[in-house]
Amino acid sequence: MNKKVVSILSASMMISVIAGCSGNNNEPAASSSPASASTASSSPGASGASSGDAAKQKVTITALKYKYGEVPPTDKNGVNLINEHFNVDYQINMIPQGSYSDKLSAVFASGTLPDIISFEGDDAWNRYPKFAKQGAFADLDSIIQQYPSMSGVPDYIYDQFKVDGKIYAIPTFSPARSVFSIMIRKDWLDNLNLSVPTSYEELKKVALAFTNDDPDKNGKKDTYGFALGKDLNPKLNMGTYWDPTAWYHKDEQGRFIPGSIAPGYKEVVQTLADLYKQGAVTPDFVTLDWANTNKEFYSGKAGIFIAAINGMSEDYVKGLLAIQPEAKFVSLEAFKAPDGSQGWTAARGFGGFNVISAQAAKDPVKLERILEILEFSRKFYPVEDRKETNPDYDFYLGNVGVSYDMVDGKPKFKENAVNLGLAPSTFLPDGGWPAKEADMNYPAGYSLPLIQELTGSLANHLNSTNWYASPNYPVISQTNLDKGAQLDQYLIDEQTKMIAGQRPVSDWDKMVDEWKKMGGEQIIQEVNAGIAIKDASEAWIK
Numbered sequence: 001m002n003k004k005v006v007s008i009l010s011a012s013m014m015i016s017v018i019a020g021c022s023g024n025n026n027e028p029a030a031s032s033s034p035a036s037a038s039t040a041s042s043s044p045g046a047s048g049a050s051s052g053d054a055a056k057q058k059v060t061i062t063a064l065k066y067k068y069g070e071v072p073p074t075d076k077n078g079v080n081l082i083n084e085h086f087n088v089d090y091q092i093n094m095i096p097q098g099s100y101s102d103k104l105s106a107v108f109a110s111g112t113l114p115d116i117i118s119f120e121g122d123d124a125w126n127r128y129p130k131f132a133k134q135g136a137f138a139d140l141d142s143i144i145q146q147y148p149s150m151s152g153v154p155d156y157i158y159d160q161f162k163v164d165g166k167i168y169a170i171p172t173f174s175p176a177r178s179v180f181s182i183m184i185r186k187d188w189l190d191n192l193n194l195s196v197p198t199s200y201e202e203l204k205k206v207a208l209a210f211t212n213d214d215p216d217k218n219g220k221k222d223t224y225g226f227a228l229g230k231d232l233n234p235k236l237n238m239g240t241y242w243d244p245t246a247w248y249h250k251d252e253q254g255r256f257i258p259g260s261i262a263p264g265y266k267e268v269v270q271t272l273a274d275l276y277k278q279g280a281v282t283p284d285f286v287t288l289d290w291a292n293t294n295k296e297f298y299s300g301k302a303g304i305f306i307a308a309i310n311g312m313s314e315d316y317v318k319g320l321l322a323i324q325p326e327a328k329f330v331s332l333e334a335f336k337a338p339d340g341s342q343g344w345t346a347a348r349g350f351g352g353f354n355v356i357s358a359q360a361a362k363d364p365v366k367l368e369r370i371l372e373i374l375e376f377s378r379k380f381y382p383v384e385d386r387k388e389t390n391p392d393y394d395f396y397l398g399n400v401g402v403s404y405d406m407v408d409g410k411p412k413f414k415e416n417a418v419n420l421g422l423a424p425s426t427f428l429p430d431g432g433w434p435a436k437e438a439d440m441n442y443p444a445g446y447s448l449p450l451i452q453e454l455t456g457s458l459a460n461h462l463n464s465t466n467w468y469a470s471p472n473y474p475v476i477s478q479t480n481l482d483k484g485a486q487l488d489q490y491l492i493d494e495q496t497k498m499i500a501g502q503r504p505v506s507d508w509d510k511m512v513d514e515w516k517k518m519g520g521e522q523i524i525q526e527v528n529a530g531i532a533i534k535d536a537s538e539a540w541i542k
Contacts, residue, residue: 060089139168150374184303192210229290245345383444
C-alpha cells in the first residue's frame with residue numbers, strides 16, 4: 001500500500017456524515033465489483049494511477065455537471081476512454097447550464113447525492129456553505145496537500161471555501177490576475193502627438209482630443225472618446241482605488257465599504273459625466289447593449305475601450321482592420337492613486353468548484369479513484385505540451401484522428417466532436433490548473449499580431465503589478481445574498497442618471513444614504529463583522 005493510499009485512508013476515516021444528507025444509494029462498487037482486466041496503470045498516458053489490489057477494482061463513480069450548449073451523449077468515445085483509463089464505470093449526468101440550478105435543488109432535496117458534484121461560482125456563498133454545514137461533503141483539508149494541482153491553489157482562494165474552518169471544495173481555474181484594462185487607439189494618439197495617459201486627467205484630455213481634433217485625419221468630426229454601454233459597462237476603473245467591486249475604502253466610522261459608493265468610483269462617474277456633456281462618451285449609452293457597444297469601438301467611431309489578456313475577439317479586430325488597416329492599440333497600466341497605491345483587484349480566483357459527497361468518501365478506494373480523476377482533469381498543458389505525441393494530452397482530447405486533428409501545429413476538434421461526446425475533456429469534472437497564471441500564455445492563443453502584441457504587453461504589466469485580494473471575499477452576508485443584486489442595480493441606475501445629466505453628481509452622498517436605507521447599511525455591517533484585516537494595506541499581494 002503506497003504512502004498516498006495510506007494518507008487517503010487516514011483522511012477518509014476523519015470524514016463524518018450528517019443525517020441531513022443520508023440515504024445515499026450510490027453503492028461503493030469498489031468493494032464488491034470483480035477486478036477488471038483493464039487497469040488505470042495499463043492505460044495509455046495514465047498518471048497517478050492506483051497500484052495493488054485497489055487499482056484492480058472497478059469502481060462506479062457518479063457525477064453531476066453543468067454544460068453550456070448542447071448536452072453530448074455519454075455512451076460514446078469520451079466516457080468510454082475515461083472508463084478504460086481509470087478502471088471505472090463513470091456515470092455522469094450532464095445538465096444544460098440554464099436548468100442546472102433547479103436540478104441541483106432537486107438533487108439536494110432528494111438526499112441522494114452523486115459522488116462528484118460541480119457547482120457554478122455563485123454557489124460558493126449560497127448553497128455550498130449551507131450543505132457543507134449539514135455534512136453533505138467530504139472534508140478535504142488533509143487531502144488536498146497530497147495533490148499538486150490542489151495544494152497549489154493560493155490560500156486566499158481556499159479561504160473563500162472555509163466553512164467552520166474546514167475546506168470542502170476544489171475550485172476550478174479562472175484567472176485571478178486578469179482584469180479589464182483600458183486600451184486606446186495608438187494610431188490616433190500618434191496622429192495627435194499625444195502621450196499614453198497615466199491619470200484620469202490625462203485620459204480626459206485624450207478623450208476630448210479624440211472628439212474634437214479629427215484623430216483619424218479623414219476631415220470629418222465623426223469620432224469620440226469612450227465607448228460605453230448600458231449598466232455602465234465597462235466600468236472603466238484604472239486600479240483598485242477606483243474599482244466599484246473592491247472593498248478598499250473606509251467610511252468615517254473606519255469600516256470597509258464597497259467601491260461602488262466610494263470616492264474613487266465617484267471620480268470615474270464625475271469624469272464620464274463631464275465628458276458626456278461634451279460629446280466624448282457614446283451618446284446613447286443608456287440603452288446600448290454589449291454587442292453594439294463593441295461595434296462603437298471596432299467600427300472606428302470611438303478611441304477608448306477595454307482590453308483583456310484573454311477573451312479578445314479576433315473577429316471584431318479583423319472587422320476594424322478591414323476598414324482602418326492602420327489601427328494600433330496600446331493598453332494602459334494601473335494609475336497611481338491619490339493615496340499612493342497602484343495595482344488591480346484580484347478576481348476571486350475560481351470559475352466554479354467541485355465537491356465530493358461525504359457518503360462517497362466513506363469508501364477509501366472510491367475516494368482515491370475520484371481524487372485520481374480530479375487530479376488528472378486538473379493537469380495543465382503548456383503550449384509546448386499540446387501535441388498528439390503527448391499521451392496524456394492525446395487521451396484528454398479523445399485521440400488524434402478520432403476526436404481532433406493537428407492543424408498548423410495546433411489541435412483542432414473535428415466538426416461536432418464535442419457535441420458527439422468524443423473527448424474525455426468534455427466529461428471530466430475539472431480543467432487545467434496552471435502552477436502560475438503566467439503559464440497560461442494567453443497571447444499564444446491568438447493569431448492576429450495586433451492582438452498578440454496588445455495582450456503580450458498587458459500580460460507583462462499584470463505579471464509585475466500589485467494585486468489586491470478584496471477582504472470581503474471570504475465573508476458571507478445574508479443581506480447581500482437576499483438584496484445585493486437589487487441594490488447593485490439601484491446604484492448603477494442612479495450613476496447612469498448622473499453621467500447622462502439627469503441627476504447631479506453632487507447628489508452622491510444622498511444616493512449613498514438612499515442605498516444604505518434600502519439594506520446597504522446592513523450589508524456593510526455584516527461584511528465588516530467578517531473581515532479579518534484591519535487595513536487595506538494588508539490585502540495587497542504580489
